[in-house]
Amino acid sequence: MAQYSTNRWNAELYDTKMGFVSELGKGVLDFLAVQAGESVLDLGCGTGDLTAAIADAGALPVGIDLSDEMIRQARDKYPSLCFAVANAETYRTEQSFDAVFSNAALHWMKRPADVIDSIWLALRPGGRFVAEFGGKGNVQTIVAGITEVLADYGIDAWQRHPWYFPSIAEYSTLLEQRGFTVAYACLFERPTPLGTESDAIADWLDSFADPFFYDFSAKEKAAAYRKIADKLRPKLYMERNWVGDYRRLRVVAYKERDNGQSRN
Numbered sequence: 001m002a003q004y005s006t007n008r009w010n011a012e013l014y015d016t017k018m019g020f021v022s023e024l025g026k027g028v029l030d031f032l033a034v035q036a037g038e039s040v041l042d043l044g045c046g047t048g049d050l051t052a053a054i055a056d057a058g059a060l061p062v063g064i065d066l067s068d069e070m071i072r073q074a075r076d077k078y079p080s081l082c083f084a085v086a087n088a089e090t091y092r093t094e095q096s097f098d099a100v101f102s103n104a105a106l107h108w109m110k111r112p113a114d115v116i117d118s119i120w121l122a123l124r125p126g127g128r129f130v131a132e133f134g135g136k137g138n139v140q141t142i143v144a145g146i147t148e149v150l151a152d153y154g155i156d157a158w159q160r161h162p163w164y165f166p167s168i169a170e171y172s173t174l175l176e177q178r179g180f181t182v183a184y185a186c187l188f189e190r191p192t193p194l195g196t197e198s199d200a201i202a203d204w205l206d207s208f209a210d211p212f213f214y215d216f217s218a219k220e221k222a223a224a225y226r227k228i229a230d231k232l233r234p235k236l237y238m239e240r241n242w243v244g245d246y247r248r249l250r251v252v253a254y255k256e257r258d259n260g261q262s263r264n
Ligand code: BEZ
Pocket: 104, 107, 133, 134, 138, 139, 163, 208, 209, 246, 247
């Protein structure tokens, strides 16, 4: 059976049609409050737009992403910046960063304790971790539509669910177990415009929900997307706009200089 890899990204489609990912992520940069000269690891940097915003603020960012296509595009767009293809679940670096930042990436990583381990080890004592990603209940209307349609094909969507959407309690506990001090955690609704065209939801499914349909032919996929769009239209198509029912988890946590429990 074909194996799906969440590393299969279309960087061009991501930049042209999903530009809102970086645009809406700019809010979390305020929480990072980057200082000139700081070193910042941007974890799951995609095509590098927020890495570039961090550099514009005077910091020295390094962007990593699992997708070589995303990193190629990031390097093309921002040749003076430092990017690397890397898996955040196993990432190790000699550098000791002042901050680790992540926007709209951690929900793709289904081994969160391993990611938190990588973050901890990448930070200097006193460093901070600032992130935003999908939290508990994120895109639940879309997931319900996918689940219903896949059931018609005899497929249990849960077996293919590619995302990790934790609650505040679950994620804070993981952070605290690794030694972090959680200074801030907030779960909030962020209705997200996905586009005005009638096939905007199909573009979204094509960009982000492919793991559910990894063994579908292009024709089968198009038919499934149409069925899902029909189910979702009454709930998510408003005033000629598709609006995704996004729910974000935003966290700020510190690796305190001496918390008596650091393992490294
Ligand atoms: C998100 O940014 O919340 C998200 C994006 C794609 C798929 C699922 C969630």
